[in-house]
Amino acid sequence: MNVSDIAMVASSVLLVLGSLLTLIAAIGVTRFPDLLARMHAATKPQVLGLVLMMAGLALALGTSQVTWKLTLVVLFQLITAPVSAHMVGRAGYRTGKVRSDLLVVDELTDDLRAAREEADR
Amino acid sequence: MRAGGPRTWLEKFPMVLWLTALWVLFWGELSLANVLVGVLIGLFVMTVMPMPRIGFEGRVSVIGTAILLGKFAVDVAMASVQVAGQALRFGRDPHGAVIRVPLRGHSDLFLTLTAVLCSLVPGSIIVEAHRLSGTLYVHILDVPTVGGVEKAKADVLAQERRVLYALATDADIAEAGLPPRPWKRSRGNRPNAASAVDNGRPTDGEGTVTR
Numbered sequence A: 001m002n003v004s005d006i007a008m009v010a011s012s013v014l015l016v017l018g019s020l021l022t023l024i025a026a027i028g029v030t031r032f033p034d035l036l037a038r039m040h041a042a043t044k045p046q047v048l049g050l051v052l053m054m055a056g057l058a059l060a061l062g063t064s065q066v067t068w069k070l071t072l073v074v075l076f077q078l079i080t081a082p083v084s085a086h087m088v089g090r091a092g093y094r095t096g097k098v099r100s101d102l103l104v105v106d107e108l109t110d111d112l113r114a115a116r117e118e119a120d121r
Numbered sequence B: 001m002r003a004g005g006p007r008t009w010l011e012k013f014p015m016v017l018w019l020t021a022l023w024v025l026f027w028g029e030l031s032l033a034n035v036l037v038g039v040l041i042g043l044f045v046m047t048v049m050p051m052p053r054i055g056f057e058g059r060v061s062v063i064g065t066a067i068l069l070g071k072f073a074v075d076v077a078m079a080s081v082q083v084a085g086q087a088l089r090f091g092r093d094p095h096g097a098v099i100r101v102p103l104r105g106h107s108d109l110f111l112t113l114t115a116v117l118c119s120l121v122p123g124s125i126i127v128e129a130h131r132l133s134g135t136l137y138v139h140i141l142d143v144p145t146v147g148g149v150e151k152a153k154a155d156v157l158a159q160e161r162r163v164l165y166a167l168a169t170d171a172d173i174a175e176a177g178l179p180p181r182p183w184k185r186s187r188g189n190r191p192n193a194a195s196a197v198d199n200g201r202p203t204d205g206e207g208t209v210t211r
Helices: A003-031 A035-061 A064-094 A107-120 B009-027 B032-048 B062-088 B108-120 B149-167 B170-175 B182-187
Strands: A103-106 B096-102 B124-130 B135-140
Touching: A003 A035, A003 B062, A035 A064, A035 B062, A035 B096, A035 B124, A035 B135, A064 B009, A064 B108, A064 B124, A103 A107, A107 B096, A107 B135, B009 B032, B062 B108, B062 B149, B096 B149, B108 B124, B108 B135, B108 B149, B124 B149, B135 B149, B149 B170
Parallel strands: A103 B096
Antiparallel strands: B096 B135, B124 B135
């Protein structure tokens, strides 16, 4: 077994693992009960899944130019994923799409109500 | 760095360099024409869409950054498996929570970095960030997996501590009520403010952070 064989096996393992995580994320999106829980599934296993897949691709293709581009893909995913998760979560909260009854503790709703009462006074 | 001063060309330089590097990478070929066009586009973007100043006044610690990134990689991997387990455990819905975490630092940059890193670790999303009081509202996917609400809050604060240890100045760390960096403590630069709060949160709940 030479070096390129080992790289092929490693990249296959990484690609399969990455796809698996993305599949599980999709299952999570359909299965979780409310918006915020779905956001977790939609944004997070994605990140590691994408990192694994890009690493697998970089190993399989093995040229430095492509590796740089794949690194950029991961970098931009890391920068944008929290922003989109935050914006959806925040919008959901403000438009009342979050089911407070499913939460064990909800300190934001408490604080928002307190702030509103403060403003009314 | 002076706050509020006019933006000089020198300050724009790193951003233009980064945009040029991106442009060249997108074309995939390092040629004179690509670099020239990249510089022009970088300058154009910086002029038409100027970014707000962040003003980094910190001190980068190599050990702190290594700890921050290492712990982050471990967190992402472990938490991904946890969230995947949650998704596959049919018949049991996760018990989420939205918790309020008043951070100890006083800087927008460190607030943002803590929020971004917490968001990237699976199982927690920043729902709301209150800049004036330095408070994050974090949604936890499943409270029992994390080990309780208090543990989740402690995790966020630990994340902030690692950010501060990686990038903040000693004065900032002392102001946040944290002990100085552990690997620096032996040298005896122990500020006296550090004794008040050690491993917990500030004792008086909201509104502790002033600006």
